[in-house]
Amino acid sequence: MKKGFLATLMISAGIIACQPAPQAAKEEHKNTFSKATTQKTSKKSSKEKEFLKALGAQDKWQKACSNPVQVAPEGVDVTKFIEEMKATIKYPADGKLVGDWKKGESLALLPKEYKALYGRKGGSKKGNCYACHCGDPRIIACGNIGPSLRGYGKKGIDPKMTYDRIYNPWAQVPCSTMFRFGYHGLLSPEEIADIVAYLHDPESPINK
Template identity: 35%
Template structure:
């Protein structure tokens, strides 16, 4: 592994030096970067190299970011449609679990490290990006505030209306696979990528939409 890593780094360095005269192509740099990643990472514990395997949607968003412009709208829609198909809707038709369990999940950022066992419960780490409970003093601002989520979207006032049904389904889909609604979203594809389970997703749904949840009080 060390020899492969050293070889990849040496080759990349040589290519970059040669580039001073001729300039390496983007394809050359991409190949060398892929070789470095392949030589540097390995399966260990519950962490698998497949987690960083290239995907069309990530590569397209990275290319747009490097170019300094938004992703092509038609391409974004195509990629989002593919992600939307990955969402599994509750077989029992029930979207809400236990908001108390959802709060614990939202507060926890642990899990998915190579020292964890396969049965280690992962956290949702929601507060790392969102304000949720208005009384919480520690939260991130990468994502929008979710305080009063159920109230501001009318779900608590009339949970059976068509508008509320649409919000509930959107919220479920967003938790399951955020890229189904925004191709270049930085929000983790929580259930799609195995970060949390379907049952845990229901608990987060309750945290956002249950009238007794601190999010809505």
């Protein structure tokens, strides 16, 4: 009887001895949580530094437009503002402001949008026009932040005005929320000319 009891006691003691001490487990959990928190804080801090760096690198016009509640840049001569923005616009070397509408379509559509329409690879993430606008009536999932582009080429708008508006919208509407594609170098002058063609060409789906 005593031998059986002692054997049971020894086995129980061995099992307990093999288990990690509660305090050690707590410390391990604490260290793991602390490490994860530190990494998360580090990533957040890095993003904040990048944001502050970008904020500090703003040109005077961007700073003037950074107040979200104003319509026009505060304390800035709007006429001078527009003149300086117009001066930033660069045109294609061949002087053609209306390029190839099919190339423009490929720039305007995301790859998934292009494949949905044509069943093959194409499209680009550079323009992403349908995030803010509607245009091609075949594309139902489109944005309404900007005006509709359907039938754009039938409205009698000067292609140069369209080109300038895409290159640097601030040359026409100070502090516009539209991205300044040419000003920031996301689209080349030739690519912008192709998007102008996509908007103006009678054969473009935009104008069907």
